Amino acid sequence: MKLESILLPGVDAKRPMVIAGPCSAETEEQVMSAAKALAADGIKIMRAGIWKPRTKPGGFEGIGSQGLAWLKKVKQETGLYVSTEVATQKHVYEALKYGVDLLWIGARTTANPFAVQEIADALEGVDIPVLVKNPVNPDLELWIGALERLSNAGLTKLGAIHRGFSSYDKKIYRNLPQWHIPIELKRRYPDLPIICDPSHIGGRRDLIQPLSQQAMDLNFDGLIIETHCDPDNAWSDASQQVTPSRLKEILSALVIRDGKQSTEDLSDLRRQIDEMDDQLLELMAKRMRISCEIGTFKKEHNMTVVQTERYDEILNKRISQASGMGMNPEFMRVVLEAIHEESVRQQVDILNK
Ligand code: PEP
Numbered sequence: 412m413k414l415e416s417i418l419l420p421g422v423d424a425k426r427p428m429v430i431a432g433p434c435s436a437e438t439e440e441q442v443m444s445a446a447k448a449l450a451a452d453g454i455k456i457m458r459a460g461i462w463k464p465r466t467k468p469g470g471f472e473g474i475g476s477q478g479l480a481w482l483k484k485v486k487q488e489t490g491l492y493v494s495t496e497v498a499t500q501k502h503v504y505e506a507l508k509y510g511v512d513l514l515w516i517g518a519r520t521t522a523n524p525f526a527v528q529e530i531a532d533a534l535e536g537v538d539i540p541v542l543v544k545n546p547v548n549p550d551l552e553l554w555i556g557a558l559e560r561l562s563n564a565g566l567t568k569l570g571a572i573h574r575g576f577s578s579y580d581k582k583i584y585r586n587l588p589q590w591h592i593p594i595e596l597k598r599r600y601p602d603l604p605i606i607c608d609p610s611h612i613g614g615r616r617d618l619i620q621p622l623s624q625q626a627m628d629l630n631f632d633g634l635i636i637e638t639h640c641d642p643d644n645a646w647s648d649a650s651q652q653v654t655p656s657r658l659k660e661i662l663s664a665l666v667i668r669d670g671k672q673s674t675e676d677l678s679d680l681r682r683q684i685d686e687m688d689d690q691l692l693e694l695m696a697k698r699m700r701i702s703c704e705i706g707t708f709k710k711e712h713n714m715t716v717v718q719t720e721r722y723d724e725i726l727n728k729r730i731s732q733a734s735g736m737g738m739n740p741e742f743m744r745v746v747l748e749a750i751h752e753e754s755v756r757q758q759v760d761i762l763n764k
């Protein structure tokens with residue numbers, strides 16, 4: 412699964428591959444005006460949601476099939492390729508009937524294997540590029556599973572879209588980036604193109620630039636950015652859409668670093684990192700052995716595994732120490748909690764032996 416494989420004729424392989432256009436197709440005029448502005452700026456692939464998965468009923472659920480005729484007109488009048496989200500077999504048949512060039516599967520759909528399988532069945536024998544958004548929940552296997560279902564149906568032009576992960580506690584981001592998840596996807600499938608969706612990660616137009624830059628620095632292949640001529644009055648996702656002229660600024664400000672540059676200068680630093688990782692692993696293994704000895708002691712003395720005050724003490728002391736050493740306290744909390752969780756698991760095993 413390579414980037415070249417999802418490229419449409421005439422779209423060059425240079426990073427980033429850009430897909431831009433409104434969250435939703437609203438009216439023929441809105442679709443056509445966005446398409447003309449984007450085409451004039453050299454964008455090659457347009458997005459527009461025709462069927463919209465909304466959290467609650469009563470909102471704008473997409474214009475439906477009539478919007479597909481507008482996308483066809485976009486193709487005819489501007490030469491742009493057009494793309495949309497499909498969530499059911501009916502969506503697939505309709506989109507194909509109107510000549511949509513690229514499809515994507517939305518985050519809520521990827522989370523549902525029945526729905527993905529139905530889409531895969533409907534696409535069997537069709538040679539169209541399909542991008543799979545990550546599932547709303549941070550489950551890499553589910554994301555890969557959806558790609559496998561499409562691949563098993565014979566589709567070869569596959570790619571992934573990272574759009575962040577839903578969380579109950581929304582702070583900065585609408586959907587947490589959890590970059591390590593797409594990075595792990597890339598590690599396992601180095602040839603699979605990955606496109607970042609900074610609009611749905613950020614949920615705010617001012618976050619699109621920094622998120623896009625971050626995606627480029629992580630060697631993502633492309634960007635899908637919601638673009639609307641009158642973003643404030645968009646019928647869906649108004650706060651995260653940018654105008655075509657802002658999109659142009661965002662794209663031209665991107666610094667694209669070479670992902671395949673010679674790594675010679677880095678080899679010494681990388682050797683040092685490898686050594687540190689060795690030491691870290693050895694220390695960690697030693698710590699686990701001691702923790703098991705403590706487990707044995709607790710068993711002999713009929714004590715409970717988790718001693719809350721002791722845990723609080725370790726956590727607070729080490730987090731403030733880490734922060735004094737210039738490390739991010741939140742990062743240290745995550746590391747210490749993971750280590751503690753594993754120690755507890757091992758001690759519980761010992762107690763139950
Ligand atoms: C969209 O692209 O407009 C959309 C609904 O995205 P997601 O599936 O990522 O929520």
Ligand code: MN
Pocket residue numbers: 434435637647648
């Ligand atoms: Mn949207």
